Amino acid sequence: MKIGVAGGGAFGTALGVALALDGNDILLWARNPDAVDRMQSGRTNPKLPGVTLPDNMAFTATTDDLFTRDIILLAIPAQTLRDFLTTHRAHLDGKQLVACCKGIDLTRMTGPASTISDLVPDATAAVLTGPSFAADIARGLPTALTLACADDAMGAILQTALSTTALRLYRSTDTIGAELGGALKNVMAIASGVTIGAGLGDSARAALITRGFPEMQRLALELGADRATLLGLSGFGDLVLTCTSDQSRNYRYGLALGRGEDFDSGTTVEGAATARAVRQMAVDLDIDLPICTVVADLIEGNTDVPAALNALLSRPLKEE
Structure with missing residues (x-):
């Protein structure tokens, strides 16, 4: 499956690695072109020392490339999520957006899934959260997370798409509880x-x-x-x-x-x-x-x- 990841930090990269190792085609967008070049050519991310980035994981600094994917994991800080969604909302309509950040937006006092629903109402809003460290996920260690989506049918689709051999997702329709627990x-x-x-x-x-x-x-x-x-x-x-x-x-x-x-x-x-x-x-x-x-x-x-x-x-x- 073709999946996009927005954010080149440790957690976004780790999720990309886990999904790529399970056979998915992963495209990761990062804001810094130098970081993108380093990940693409050196197959490493200094935020995940000792982890080799799989060959079926590609990198880009261009958001237009990212928006070719229907499922996009938003692994960017909670306090910058609103700006990202506001800037790119026209390209995110109809997408399946999964917030992978934990926090409360100081501007509107909302969690990540609620922020997605507010700004991109035609997108599917979900949140991926739970007890996890990036290093563990990237190394393929067993990890269980909550995948919360108000639309249970779409949540089931995302659960299947994003689960791997080592990454086990449990489904919920309570996005408010999931995002507040994580925050x-x-x-x-x-x-x-x-x-x-x-x-x-x-x-x-x-x-x-x-x-x-x-x-x-x-x-x-x-x-x-x-x-x-x-x-x-x-x-x-x-x-x-x-x-x-x-x-x-x-x-x-x-x-x-x-x-x-x-x-x-x-x-x-x-x-x-x-x-x-x-x-x-x-x-x-x-x-x-x-x-x-x-x-x-x-x-x-x-x-x-x-x-x-x-x-x-x-x-x-x-x-x-």
């Missing part, structure tokens, strides 16, 4: 990193994950998600992975915050923008989201770790 777990991953970076210990991290999960559910249910979705791969599964592994950029960012260290400004940390969006949602919807609020305040320098810890521990005692 909100990044905030909790930052908080978990802060906990370990500040030397508070594994027990404190376990408590944070446990209390953070119902916070994720509280917001998702308010916005129309199905509770069962948050209990699955795109919610609880992704939460566990990203809160416990330093392969997670959001977790590493939290570690740096907790240690008072600088973090590479060139690394995309979707959870930072998501935390700010969620803090605003908490105000607008009058929902108690203390962990997300504290994370946003830490990121913006409005508080420090001792004050953030005190704010959480001084909350009124209550039943679990």
